[in-house]
Amino acid sequence: MITKINKGSEWRKWNFHVHTKGTNKNDQFTSSSTEDFFYIFFKAAFDNKVEAIGITDYFSIDRYLEALDYVSDIYNKENATGDKLFTNEEVVFIKRIFLFPNVELRMLPATDRGRLINIHCLFNPEYVPHLENDFFGHIENQDGKKMNRHGLTDYGRELGSSLTTDEQRYKKGIDSFVIDLKTLKSVLNKNKNFRDNCILVVSNSNNDGASAVQKHYDLFENEEGSLDGLRSSIYKISHAIFSTNIKDINYFLGKRLEGTDGYNEEIYKQEVNDVIRDRGSLKSCLVGCDSHKESTLFNKFTWLKGDLTFEGLRQICFEPEQRVKIQTDKPDFKEDKVVIDRVKFHSPNNVFTPEVIHLNQNLNVIIGGKSSGKSILLYSIAKTLLPDNSILLNENGEEKYDLTSLDSDFNFEITSRAGISQKMFREAGENSIIPDIKYIPQNYLVKLAEPEVNKKGRPLNKLVRDLINEDDDSKTKYDNFIRNVKQYDKGREELIDKYFELIDDTESLENELKTKSNKEVLETNIASNTKKVEELNKAAGLSTEQLEEYKKIQERQLISDQKFTDFKSDFESIKISLKELDKVAEDLISGKNTLLNTLKLNSIKSYYEDKLSAIDSLKDNISALRKELKIATNEEGEKSFIEENPFKTEQNIIESEASAIDLAIKPFQQNEEIQKQITVLNQSIANDKKLLSEIDSLGKQITDKKALVQSTHEDIFKIYEESHNEYVNIIAELKDRTLDLEKDGLKIEGISQFNFPKLYKNIYEISDGRTASYNNYPQILDNKKKSTTECEFLSVKEGVLTVFNHIMDGSYALLPKINKKHAIKTLLDDYYFDYWKITYKNDKLGEMSTGKASFVILMLIIGLSKSKSPILIDQPEDNLDNRSITKDLVYYLKNKKLERQIIVVTHNANIVVNSDAENVIVANQKGQNNSESSSEFQFDYINGAIENTSPIDESETDLLKSMGIREHVAEIVEGGKEAFILRERKYGFH
Structure with a gap:
């Protein structure tokens, strides 16, 4: 017993038109016997995996019955030595082949070349017992002769009086018999049993077909065209066409203009209506090998999707496009x-x-x-x-x-x-x-279509985004976008921290400056004390030349003292900065390693590994510089650098200079009392000059800090804009993923959207409700705005900048426990998101009925899924x-x-x-x-x-x-x- 696996309608190779040995016309088969022929025939069917065959003959089903007899006994077929002709696999396949009779008829009107039109009757095998009574005994030619064997033999006798056998007369009758369309139409109209069990297929070639396509362009332009009513009637009673011409295929499916400029759904509908009006129905185009010799058996075939039954064949009438394909490969390929x-x-x-x-x-x-x-x-x-x-x-x-x-x-x-x-x-x-x-449970779509009603429904925007990112390339782009946005978030946080640190530093410097003496007082005191020193030096008996020399030595001493002060300041700055740079270098190495680990191609990885190796060198250099600054203390408590470095060299120079100054100044310090006074005055002058230098330094630091505060402020809003641009860029990069849906009338438009409700909520929670400052900024702080409210970036940025400035100058009232830095971070948080606006045939998703919105969401899930x-x-x-x-x-x-x-x-x-x-x-x-x-x-x-x-x-x-x-x-x-x-x-x- 052969077990049939039922998977419903499947694509199979069908051959609708193949003759066998003994065919009534043009028999070129060379096999020595019918048995030998059918062995070749069914072997060829198996080799070509043809699962349905229309056994064709002119005005007869005798050859079909011979094929059935052969298959019925196929298990027992043996060669001369008693070996089985067919393997078990071949037997199973051949027994499953759907064999059906194809009766080929010739009818008027003649083609442009004088050939008769061939029309094929494909019959339900179960209807075969009724054919003699319902079909062969009713169809007549123009002389009133019946198409059954008796009628054909009589017709042959009249045409060839010299013929001596009924077989010769039968052949003669077949050669000359032309059916009358009127009787065929009569059978169709009167006999429902015949209609339900017959598929009529007309040839559409110049040689033996109605050739409508060659003329239909003129026909549609002029209803009085050259195609006469009789030929048109043949099309109207036919269910399918024998043709491989692409023009025929498109025309009979109502798609003659598909692919032309301006083609749309309305044009397609009109074409369909025109074909139905002029040809009776849309029709599939079929192909068969039309073999009259062994060498051409099954060299052509048609893919048909359906059961291996006559009902399966009839489906081509109801689905003429999706049920039939003429191509080499199996249709609808899926892995x-x-x-x-x-x-x-x-x-x-x-x-x-x-x-x-x-x-x-x-x-x-x-x-x-x-x-x-x-x-x-x-x-x-x-x-x-x-x-x-x-x-x-x-x-x-x-x-x-x-x-x-x-x-x-x-x-x-x-x-x-x-x-x-x-x-x-x-x-x-x-x-x-x-x-x-993809699994879409019951009511899942409506939960997405009505998020307000179904609070637990998955957010639609996230669903769309996830579907877009099913594509590997899109997911990579989106992951990079997220990474970039997070970097911007981190950078913005760091800049805000830096901004407030700079403000704090500026305030500290300003407070420190307030503790310093008055600059004018210091300058006056320096001048007064300098004059006193000169007078004391004169009193000590120093000549003019000695006083001048002494003055130069004192200036050297002041410069040396200042140099030593600068030395200590530079040392501390370098030590602190190198520590910070060491941390930055570690972060760079970590970032580099993360990048290299994501790269797939060795050639790409090797290239960037080489180019970014400088980061490792930088880290090594910084570590070496930090090591140079290490100081050791000996047993006497003296400190010194362990390794050679610029500071050690500079220290030696400063100490040497100080010793030289001490030695040079001694000859001018003979009078002890006067010298004590001069020392006190010189120390006062040095201290005052140091204070003046500190005042100047503080003033410059304050100016520099304020400049940094301003530039950091600009950097904060620059990174704020760059972060927003990431949304604009990712939407542009993902646009191609949505274009395919437009052919179905579905449009997805990506927008960089601002979450106004989230900003309002966060700012409201840190604001002093008594003053309600948030009511003064409707541009960005409005509790009526939605997350989908249209917005322009420059307008949002302007509003955020205004609130920023008012928080900083104190005119925006915050809760007592909230500091300005926290408020600024809240204000400048990333409230942007990629929003995907959906329209279907010009209707916005949010304005659709629940039913229509559910369908559109289904389209999204299916259409966007990669x-x-x-x-x-x-x-x-x-x-x-x-x-x-x-x-x-x-x-x-x-x-x-x-x-x-x-x-x-x-x-x-x-x-x-x-x-x-x-x-x-x-x-x-x-x-x-x-x-x-x-x-x-x-x-x-x-x-x-x-x-x-x-x-x-x-x-x-x-x-x-x-x-x-x-x-x-x-x-x-x-x-x-x-x-x-x-x-x-x-x-x-x-």
């Missing part, structure tokens, strides 16, 4: 690692069915009655694969479904198309095989109006399923039917509906394609097995029957 192939419940207590549930790579819908286990299945998939289970929890923090309470030994297993399996309950540390799936892993959605229609479902959601799912596997729980027929779901999973819980089931499992599931149809079998007691998938949809899903009818009429097919 094996991101496709769930099958799932299975492990339930030893038979609560859940143990049967494997197969999934399609495109759209899977789960339907069922209330509490039938629809959401449990979706939840189980999500719980097994999601690394973060927070989205699986209810608002109370508990799991939505406690599956082990239903079956204590419960488990759930998922197998990817790559063949890797994983269970829900597994070893800790075993990573998910598909970790980046991952190609499955999307799981639980009842997306719950908050959508019917128009949004039929117009927006259905269209969106039909397109997105081509890119990613989608699994949807739904009770809406439009999502099931008009999204053309490839796989329908029907869920049932025993005792939860009016129909009892004999299934031994509490929760049971079955799956298949929507074209899987079979009438309800009253004798089948297992509910899920008692009808086809189509019947389940019609019975379970409200409006299911109407949805099927709407789908069939959508593109003009009735």
Whole structure:
């Protein structure tokens, strides 16, 4: 027995048009026998993996019946030595091939080259017993001759009187028989059984086709064009076209103008309506190999998405574009690692069915009655694969479904198309095989759409940002942006600290300056004491020349003393600064190492490792300089530098100079009494000059500090602006990630937004409410402003600067416990954020209805997600109006399923039917509906394609097995029957 794996509608190679040995016209097959031919035929089908074949012949199904006979006995086919002709694998494949008859007809009117038009009747194999009565016995040529074997033989006898056998007369009849379109239309119109079991395909080549596309441009411009009514009628009764011409394909799908300037949705709708009006319906273009010899068998094929049944084939009438592709590679490519192939419940207590549930790579819908286990299945998939289970929890923090309470030994297993399996309950540390799936639980969308109502809903802006950053390149850019902003935050904090340190230093210097003597008093005292020293020196008997020399020596002494003072000051400054620089160098090394550790390419890493090695050298140099300044103390308590350095050299010079001055000054200090007075006066002069120098130095320091305060103030607002520019830049860099959504009418505009409420709250908390200074700055401090209120950076900066200045000058009243530095840091905190404004077809997200907003959020989640892993959605229609479902959601799912596997729980027929779901999973819980089931499992599931149809079998007691998938949809899903009818009429097919 051959086990069939049912994954719903799958892409398979179909060959709609292939002749076999003995074909009624142009038989070029060279095989010695029919048996030999079919061996070659089915070997070629297996080698080319063709799974559906239309066995074609002119006015006959005899060759089709021969093929069926051959396959029915394929297990027993042997060669002359008794060896099996086919391997087991080949037998299994060939037995699964869907064989169907293709009766090729010729009809008037003739083509431009005088050839007859070929039209093909593709029949349901189950309808074959009725063909003689419903088809061959009714179709006539213009002479009234029937198309059945008797009629063709009679017609051949009339045309060739010299023919001696019925076989010769039959062949002659076939060569000359041309059907009458009128009788074919009559059969179609009168016989519903015929209509339901036949697909008509017309050739569209210049040689043997109606060739509408070559003429349709003129036709649309002039309704009196050259295509006559009879030829037009052929198109209207046809369901598909034999053609590989891209113009044909686009025209019959209503996409002739797609890709041209100004093409839009309205033009497409008009084209569709025009094709339906003039051709009866939109149509797929098909191709077959049309082989008349062995060498061309299956060298052409068509990809068709559907069950290997006639119902599967009929789907091309309802979905002419998405169900058919003419190309080499299999359509809708998805990597094996991101496709769930099958799932299975492990339930030893038979609560859940143990049967494997197969999934399609495109759209899977789960339907069922209330509490039938629809959401449990979706939840189980999500719980097994999601690394973060927070989205699986209810608002109370508990799991939505406690599956082990239903079956204590419960488990759930998922197998990817790559063949890797994983269970829900597994070893800790075993990573998910598909970790980046998207799971959208029931009511999740509305929580995002109504954040005021649903306080626990995840912030929408963060969701959009996270989705944008699913792209590796975008995430790298955003991570760098965050790192830069944090650096700016740190730099701003440091500058504010420095700003207040400078202010404190300035105030200290000003206070110190106030303790110094008056500059004019000091200068007067110096002049007076200098004059007294001169007089005392004269009194000591020093000549004019000696006095002059003595004066020079005293000046040398003052300079030497000042140099020693400067020496001590420089030493302390260098020691402190080198310590600070050593810390900076350590930070630079840490930053360098962090950078190098993030680099992936060795060539890039090596280059920057070399170029930034100077940072390590800098650290070494600073450490060496600090070491040079170390001082040792000997046993006598004398201190000296351990290593050679400029200070040691300068110290030796100063000490040597002091000794020389002491030696030089002694000859002028003979009179002890006078000398004592001179010493006192000189000391006073030295002290006064030192004070004057300190006053000048303090004045200069105060001026320099005030300049630094101002420049630091400017740096603070410069870094404030640079931080804001980071938001502008990252938004510009991420813009490309949102452009793809615009084709769906969805626009995301990034804005650098200011959080006015947060600033107001923080400033309000540190302000003196009695004075309420915050009311004086509506430009930035307004409790009515929202975080989404439009803002201009320069306006915000101007307002912040004003408040900054008023805090500093004390005119802004703060709470007594709040100091100015804290207030400034609060004011200058980073209140900017990247805000993503969303519009859909010119409607702003915040102004949409909840239903429409929910759909737009769904579009965001799917459209922005860079991952190609499955999307799981639980009842997306719950908050959508019917128009949004039929117009927006259905269209969106039909397109997105081509890119990613989608699994949807739904009770809406439009999502099931008009999204053309490839796989329908029907869920049932025993005792939860009016129909009892004999299934031994509490929760049971079955799956298949929507074209899987079979009438309800009253004798089948297992509910899920008692009808086809189509019947389940019609019975379970409200409006299911109407949805099927709407789908069939959508593109003009009735």
